[in-house]
Amino acid sequence: MSANPLETVGRETTELLEYVGGVAALGGESASMIARLRIRVAETFNQAYLLGVQSWSIVLLTSMFTGMVISLESAVQAVQYGFATLVGGAVAFGSFRELGPMLSAVVVAGRAGAAIAAELGSMVITEQIEALEALGLSPIRMLVVPRLVAMLIMMPVLTIFADIVSILGGAWLANQVAHIDYETFFLSVRQNTDMSDMLRGLVKSFVFAIIIVLIGCYQGLRTRQGAAGVGISTTGSVVISIILIFITNFLLSYVLFGQTFGG
Amino acid sequence: MADRPLIARLDDITLAYGERVVLQNMSLDIVEGAITCIVGLSGAGKSTILRLLNGLRKATSGRVIVKGQDLSQLSENELIDLRRSIGFSFQFAALFDSMTVYENVALPLRENTTLGEEEIRHRIMDALETVGLTGSETKFPAELSGGMVKRVGFARAIITNPDLVLYDEPTTGSDPIITHLLTDTIIRLRSKLGGTAVVVSHDLQSIFMMADYVAMLFEGAIIAYGELDKVRSSPNPIVQQFLQGSEVGPIPI
Numbered sequence: 001m002s003a004n005p006l007e008t009v010g011r012e013t014t015e016l017l018e019y020v021g022g023v024a025a026l027g028g029e030s031a032s033m034i035a036r037l038r039i040r041v042a043e044t045f046n047q048a049y050l051l052g053v054q055s056w057s058i059v060l061l062t063s064m065f066t067g068m069v070i071s072l073e074s075a076v077q078a079v080q081y082g083f084a085t086l087v088g089g090a091v092a093f094g095s096f097r098e099l100g101p102m103l104s105a106v107v108v109a110g111r112a113g114a115a116i117a118a119e120l121g122s123m124v125i126t127e128q129i130e131a132l133e134a135l136g137l138s139p140i141r142m143l144v145v146p147r148l149v150a151m152l153i154m155m156p157v158l159t160i161f162a163d164i165v166s167i168l169g170g171a172w173l174a175n176q177v178a179h180i181d182y183e184t185f186f187l188s189v190r191q192n193t194d195m196s197d198m199l200r201g202l203v204k205s206f207v208f209a210i211i212i213v214l215i216g217c218y219q220g221l222r223t224r225q226g227a228a229g230v231g232i233s234t235t236g237s238v239v240i241s242i243i244l245i246f247i248t249n250f251l252l253s254y255v256l257f258g259q260t261f262g263g
Numbered sequence: 264m265a266d267r268p269l270i271a272r273l274d275d276i277t278l279a280y281g282e283r284v285v286l287q288n289m290s291l292d293i294v295e296g297a298i299t300c301i302v303g304l305s306g307a308g309k310s311t312i313l314r315l316l317n318g319l320r321k322a323t324s325g326r327v328i329v330k331g332q333d334l335s336q337l338s339e340n341e342l343i344d345l346r347r348s349i350g351f352s353f354q355f356a357a358l359f360d361s362m363t364v365y366e367n368v369a370l371p372l373r374e375n376t377t378l379g380e381e382e383i384r385h386r387i388m389d390a391l392e393t394v395g396l397t398g399s400e401t402k403f404p405a406e407l408s409g410g411m412v413k414r415v416g417f418a419r420a421i422i423t424n425p426d427l428v429l430y431d432e433p434t435t436g437s438d439p440i441i442t443h444l445l446t447d448t449i450i451r452l453r454s455k456l457g458g459t460a461v462v463v464s465h466d467l468q469s470i471f472m473m474a475d476y477v478a479m480l481f482e483g484a485i486i487a488y489g490e491l492d493k494v495r496s497s498p499n500p501i502v503q504q505f506l507q508g509s510e511v512g513p514i515p516i
Binding site: 122123126127128130131133134135136137138142 | 317319344347349351354360370371374
């Protein structure tokens with residue numbers, strides 16, 4: 001017997017609202033604990049290392065090649081049309097505002113977000129989360145808050161790192177393929193971007209950090225059905241985080257840089 | 264009904280997950296200072312009873328009274344305080360993989376008390392000695408055998424000196440020697456702490472070794488309850504079939 005379409009729409013809408021409500025409640029409770037300074041400092045440093053420091057190499061690779069590809073696409077033609085002085089600005093502009101924060105977030109969502117969901121999911125199916133509750137300990141304070149604080153610290157750091165590496169990669173490639181000297185390239189960076197571009201990019205990175213951790217933790221904590229459930233939670237964490245990062249990136253670009261779009 | 268003081272009482276409990284009824288109008292007394300073993304078939308809802316006793320599950324109807332407090336009337340913070348006064352040993356120990364044996368056992372003391380590290384260390388070494396695991400402090404759970412993991416779980420459950428300890432299938436999956444060791448450990452811990460233990464199990468040898476009281480759960484209700492000898496001599500054919508481990512009888516297989 002086929003399912004009633006209205007019933008299906010209703011059920012899926014309810015599930016979506018439950019999910020959004022669950023993530024919001026998790027975020028609210030975590031924020032409340034952070035505001036009351038109920039933070040496990042040593043565990044936060046540990047998570048900063050696991051989630052942030054251990055992600056630096058993949059952030060380095062992705063941002064360096066992205067900076068290089070922007071430079072590759074723009075440098076030769078820019079020189080041909082006499083706009084060589086704009087290449088550095090184009091690379092820096094794109095990195096500070098969009099590619100630095102977003103690419104770092106996507107890469108971290110794939111690596112650290114998945115790791116969070118898998119770890120917490122495994123803890124659910126091996127009763128470790130229930131054990132925390134049985135000991136009178138809050139899983140949110142013990143597990144979610146340290147990861148959230150760690151990511152709020154490390155995501156902007158990784159983004160700055162990605163910005164720098166992307167620009168350096170772009171500068172090297174522009175020099176190699178279009179013979180744009182480094183002085184011209186970095187002069188263009190200084191003339192066409194300012195600190196506010198980078199700072200507004202960092203605002204994005206804070207929001208992305210919250211998305212990655214809350215989705216990863218929520219997916220992990222709602223894991224059911226044994227080992228297969230851990231896989232489902234992990235995949236869901238990456239997919240949902242990346243979709244939300246893209247949507248949020250658009251909205252934040254509109255809000256943060258909106259006034260510059262109209263000229 | 265027991266005629267000795269009670270530490271907990273489950274009163275007319277019904278618990279259902281959607282359409283599936285796990286417990287139906289079930290009542291059970293937990294006598295203070297005794298070891299009460301809850302027996303029954305796999306999946307009968309025995310572990311659920313332990314989770315009702317420390318408030319990890321809420322009954323659909325009925326009352327759970329623990330240490331004079333009706334759990335349904337407690338706030339979340341009061342419930343957390345109550346849980347901290349009850350030890351819980353999980354079926355597969357539920358040790359935290361990323362922590363050493365020492366850190367696992369220390370966790371409730373570090374997070375729930377204001378004890379100094381020296382006192383914590385003293386208590387942990389004492390607890391590990393009691394469960395026969397001196398020298399294992401720096402090992403991680405993955406480095407331990409199944410029996411050792413369970414004994415670390417015991418140590419963590421009793422580290423705060425709770426007056427009520429709940430053991431969920433403590434001997435399941437263990438060989439006869441380890442089963443004897445684990446059962447003997449539970450008896451020694453109860454003697455040392457002087458408190459109450461509730462043990463969920465379907466390991467008859469273990470139950471006969473340690474139980475003061477036995478309750479048999481069948482189809483969501485307690486069908487036999489009393490001191491060990493009384494339950495062993497119960498005329499109920501379901502109880503007799505279970506105790507004899509026979510395939511023949513009224514229990515559907």
